[in-house]
Amino acid sequence: MEIMTNQRFRKAGKYFRAIFIISLIGLALTLLIGAGILLYAKILGPPPLAVPQSTLFYSDDGTVIGESHNGQKRYWVELDQISPHLIDATISIEDRKFYSHHGFDYKRIVGALIADIKAMAKVQGASTISQQYARNLFLAHEKTWKRKMLEAFYTIRLEMNYTKKEILEGYLNTIYYGHGAYGAEAASQYYFGKKAGELTLGEAAMLAGIPKGAGIYSPFNSMENAKSRQKLILQTMVENKLIHKTEVDEALNEQLTFVGKHLHTKTKTAPYFQDTVRHILRTELNLDDRVIELGGLKVYTTIDLKQQEIAEQTVKRLISKESEIQTGLVAMDPKNGYVKAMVGGRSYEESPFNRAVQAVRQPGSTIKPLLYYAALEKGFTPSTVMRSEQTTFRFDDGRPDYSPKNFNSQYADGDITMAQALALSDNIFAVKTHLFLGENTLADTAKKFGLTTKMADVPSLALGTSGVRVIEMASAYSILANGGKKVSPVMITRVEDHRGKVIYENDKQSIPILKPESAFVMTQMMTGIFDRKLNGYTSVTGSTIINDISRTYAGKSGTTDTDSWMIGFSPQLVSAVWTGYDKGKAITLSADKSYAKNIWARFMEDAHKGKPSKSFKQPKGTVGVYVNPANGKLATDDCPIKRFTYYVRGTEPTEYCTDHLPYSEEKPSKKEKVAKKPWYKKLFDW
Structure with a gap:
């Protein structure tokens, strides 16, 4: 044994x-x-904490005009921008030992494990805030052992590399609160219409209960469940000595006001402009689509909401609903190139193609100011005369003859000045100037003014037969409007990442590229299209809208068989308007041809309301004199029409007009003294 x-x-x-x-x-x-x-x-090392967040787009006054729309509303805020009540309520109900554990609450894990074994399934969770944050960042939400193991590993990495404050901040900015709201800020705005930092105890307790099950505890789904969960959370806060028990009844009886609306709904404000901004973010700032859509960027733009609304409403009101005419409009601040308004078409929903930026169309006579600026640089003046008559240009190099025509085949059949040729849009004068300067001069000048489309060195280039973009023409005219400084279109002033770090800031400077004197003289010539004193064999091209404008503008219209343009500016604003058919169909109706001018005039007038009327600043080196607009000579008392005209100093006319002397058939020579005869000498001559 x-x-x-x-x-x-x-x-x-x-x-x-x-x-x-x-x-x-x-x-x-x-x-x-x-x-x-x-x-x-x-x-x-530390895992990346990047989470999908909405990118916001702002107007020039800080108003949100749009956001990336991926079905999630998420706006990152710092921990100190979140109500302490929400922080305490969340910790109390989700993870009361958050500050004492290292990522895992082992007592809760054992209890959950026992419950899972009894049910032979994954039925109970014991996730800490750190674990939930890891899941929100990196993992799907299915209840599997594999996911739990990965969750534990990411939790370890988070706890080893980030502070409790950073983890809590990340959790509160990523947790789902239902109805498409991710994070405390988006949820606060959706449920209560206020910032996360402004939440009261009652609001915070209700909000903290929703992540347990948004479909069950959202007040919009069940107010009874929401109030029950709110009460439970307040009680746990008392148990954890985060609030006094006397505060519970006060919080429960608080009258809560629910909004049920996201702070920034998907907006239709300036949709063509927003598309262009996204394109710039991709192509110029080299940001990929995911960063743009989900990176939580803050994109500050140049758009002026008032001017944008004026532009859109003007197009909608003035173009007939029955017409198939399309349009493109760009308004720009000439001082810095900031784009203030953009219309890329009559309906973004019907056609997102942006005619203000993408379309390349023939500019017609709107190219002439660039041609005549080049002529001023080569010694031409507003008083330079050439003959306007039906002309056929023949070439020695074997090229075919070229016979341009004026509108309605009308000609002066005599000499006209460059100032009048611009105001009347005389094509013969333009082609003669173009050929005199050399056919490459206009193409080179166009590049100087920022036009990037290819220009053909042909006689017809003077009449705008090579295509351009609306936005580039607005930019080119801005250079004249600001006195000769090169500006490029600017639509983004600053971009911040989700942490508020500036990753881009516009620092483009305006660079002088034109002679200020010549730019000013050219600008003053362009005011002539609205001045009836320059009427000649036909009316000035702006005559149909003279009565619609109330201040000094400079501008130029342009028309081809398929395109109608009006571009003009004040010292404060440049706008360019194109109208035509997408497929290049000929514009035959006179009403369709007038859309561009009417839209431009109405937009400019409405956009300038409340702004002071400014004149173009005269630079040194220029001089103004009264001339007879018909011949460009110095006007006398006998001239029936006199127009004050500016010249680069030293190029002003020195010869008096003798076309209207009442008693003398002889005209004084150029050598005669340029001075007005006193009355007693006139009497002696008599």
Whole structure:
């Protein structure tokens, strides 16, 4: 009997030793694996905390005009911008030991594990805030053991590399609160129409209960469940000594006002402009689409909401609903190139093609100011005369003859000045000037003014037969409007990442590229299209809208068979308007031809309301004199029409007009003294 007992003890001892050794080995392996996991987590370093966030687009006054729309509303805010009540309520109900554990609440894990074993399924969670944050950042939300293991690993990495404050801030900015609202800020705005930092205790307690199950505890789905959850959270806050029990009843009885509307709905404000801004973010700032749409960027733009609304409403009101005419409009501040309004078509929903930026159309006579500026640089003046008559140009190099025509085949059949030729849009004068300067001069000048489309060195280039973009023409005219400084179209002034760090800031400077004197003289010539004193064999091209404008503008209209333009400016604003058919169909109706001018005039007048009427600043080196607009000579008292005209100093006319002397048939020579005769000499001559 004793022998058998000893054998049993020896056998049991062997088992105990084996179990002990195996346990030691298991423990060692566990410690080794754990150490390996920790070491691997340390080697990998901090996991990226980037989460999908809405990118916001702002107007020039800081108003949100749009946001990326991916079905999620998420706006990152710092922890100190979140109500302490919401922070306390969240910790109290989700993870009361948050500040004391290292990512895992082992007591809760054991309890959940027992419940799962009993149910033979994953039925209960014990996730800490750190674990939930890891899941929100990197993992799907299915209840599987694989996901839990990955969640634990990411949790370890978070706890090893980030502070509790950073983890809590990230969690509160990523947790889902239902109805498409991710994070405390988006949820606060949706449910209560206020910032997360402004939440009261009652609001915070209700909001903290929603992530448990948005479909169950959202007040919009069940007010009863929401109030019950709110009460539970307030009670846990008392238990955790975060509030006093007297505050519970006050919070429960608080009258809550629910909004149920996101702060920034998907807006239709300036849709063509917003598309262009996104394109710039991709092509010029080299941001990929994911960053643009989900990176939580703050994009500050140049758009002026008032001017944008005026532009859109003007197009809608003035173009007949029955017409198939399309339009493109760009308004720009000439001082810095800031785009203030953009219309890319009559309906973005019907056609997102942006005719203000993408379309290349023939500019017609709106190219002439660039031609005549080049002529001023080569010695021409507003008084330079050439003959306007039906002309056929023949070339020695084998090129075919070229016979341009004026509108309605009307000609002066005599000399006209460059100032009048511009105002009347005389094509013969333009082609003669173009050929005199050299056919490459206008193409070179167009590049100087910022036009990027290819220009053909042909006689018809003077009449705008090479295509351009609306936005580039607005920019080119801005250079004249600001006195000769090169500006490029600017639509983005600053871009910040989701943390508020500036990743781009516009620093484009205006660079002088034109002679201020010549730019001013050219600008003054362009005011002539609205001045009836320059009427000649036909009316000035702006005559149909003279009565619609109330201040000084400079501008030029242009017409081809398929395109109608009006571009003009004040010292404060440039706008360019194109109208035509998308497929290049000929514009035949007179009403269709007038759209561009009417839209331009109405937009400019409405956009300038309330602004002071400014004149173009005269630079040094220019001089103004009264001339007879018919011949460009100095006007006398006998001239029936006199127009004050500016010249680069030293190029002003020195010869008086003698076309209207009442008693002398002889005209004084150029050598005669340029001075007005006193009355007594006139009497002596008589």
